[in-house]
Amino acid sequence: MTNLDDLEALAEIDPHDARRVLAEFPAQCRRASTLRAAPPPGIGTPRVVVVAGMGGSAAGGDLLAACAADAVDVPVLVHRGYGLPALAGPDALVIACSYSGDTAEVLSAFDAAVTRRVPVVALTAGGALAQRAAAAGRPRVTLPGGLMPRMALGYLLLPAVALLEGCGVTVATAAEVDEAVAAVESLAPELVPARPSADNEAKRLALSIGDRLPVIYGGPTTGAAAYRWKTDVEENAKRFALAGTLPEMNHNEIEAWQGPAAKGLHAVLLRDAAEPPEIAQRFHILRDMIGPSAGGLSEARGRGAGRLARLLTLAYLGQWTSYYLAVLRGRDPWSVPLLDEFKRRVRRPSP
Ligand code: F6R
Numbered sequence: 001m002t003n004l005d006d007l008e009a010l011a012e013i014d015p016h017d018a019r020r021v022l023a024e025f026p027a028q029c030r031r032a033s034t035l036r037a038a039p040p041p042g043i044g045t046p047r048v049v050v051v052a053g054m055g056g057s058a059a060g061g062d063l064l065a066a067c068a069a070d071a072v073d074v075p076v077l078v079h080r081g082y083g084l085p086a087l088a089g090p091d092a093l094v095i096a097c098s099y100s101g102d103t104a105e106v107l108s109a110f111d112a113a114v115t116r117r118v119p120v121v122a123l124t125a126g127g128a129l130a131q132r133a134a135a136a137g138r139p140r141v142t143l144p145g146g147l148m149p150r151m152a153l154g155y156l157l158l159p160a161v162a163l164l165e166g167c168g169v170t171v172a173t174a175a176e177v178d179e180a181v182a183a184v185e186s187l188a189p190e191l192v193p194a195r196p197s198a199d200n201e202a203k204r205l206a207l208s209i210g211d212r213l214p215v216i217y218g219g220p221t222t223g224a225a226a227y228r229w230k231t232d233v234e235e236n237a238k239r240f241a242l243a244g245t246l247p248e249m250n251h252n253e254i255e256a257w258q259g260p261a262a263k264g265l266h267a268v269l270l271r272d273a274a275e276p277p278e279i280a281q282r283f284h285i286l287r288d289m290i291g292p293s294a295g296g297l298s299e300a301r302g303r304g305a306g307r308l309a310r311l312l313t314l315a316y317l318g319q320w321t322s323y324y325l326a327v328l329r330g331r332d333p334w335s336v337p338l339l340d341e342f343k344r345r346v347r348r349p350s351p
Helices: 007-013 018-023 025-032 056-068 104-115 127-136 153-166 174-191 201-209 223-237 260-264 277-290 307-328 337-347
Strands: 048-052 076-079 092-098 120-124 140-142 213-218 242-245 265-271 296-301
Touching (some): 007 307, 018 025, 018 307, 025 153, 025 174, 025 307, 048 056, 048 104, 056 076, 056 223, 056 307, 092 104, 092 127, 104 120, 120 127, 120 153, 127 140, 153 174, 153 307, 174 307, 201 265, 201 296, 213 223, 223 307, 260 265, 265 277, 296 307
Parallel strands (some): 092 120, 120 140, 213 242, 213 265, 265 296
């Protein structure tokens, strides 16, 4: 296993310099917080918001929906797939998110919105989505390019927060956005490779997980971050990970924590400072019940007073943890060859 404090070894395993992109995430968030599109002309407060995205480009939508859940009376749904759900009508707002702008499912959602006259805004760094938005005269937020979509979380989240604010849906106030960016800025130096393992939460988490299967659990709010951790582990470290949410997992998945198999698992509980007492109680019982049989168990928390800050910092901690899991096993955290090959095959005309 790689020594996570050996910066030369990291440079060799990470030739695309993903560590620099992650270290610059606070600057990305700062810049993202200034990007906005004008709301579609004539739109009032939408009845429902549908964020259409896949993979890394859906992650911003998940965090947005988690922040919105009990804060605004407009449902925010994340749509992962072709077309649009039937409830997306002319009184809805669709945010079509694709960092590359070339993701088939999101292009299909954008086209469906145009055909069905649903107000739509494109969030993209370019590609066909940018072209279609320009051709159809639909608003677009132009994101800076050159990143892996999953590492562009700030760009895929914060402009959507500003867009909704402009439509009268305040998922986070400007002050909460500022707080979130400041929280990421203060966390970054604690997680970068130069900070030694003894004093680096992401390195310590990766080392505790080691070769075990990470199982990430969140509560009603942090469940969105748990899913994000899972996908970051899969894409960055090229390893399986599981994610679940309390209280639902108490009704099914808890049974899987039996017997010798549990020794091969490492649970990571994503806690939240504002979790209600009934959720805190459930985490407590969960620790008690699975702790003795699990191969390992850790807890992590986001930082900040606002929910956006806590979710963004938690997601950032997950990015670094998955980064260190990748380098521990000598895997390039940047490239995603199977994902790319899959997209190539989908694009190929059928014989
Ligand atoms: C790759 C990544 C993927 C992509 C997904 C959709 O870094 O994160 O999960 O996000 O394949 O592609 P985009 O984001 O370009 O629409």
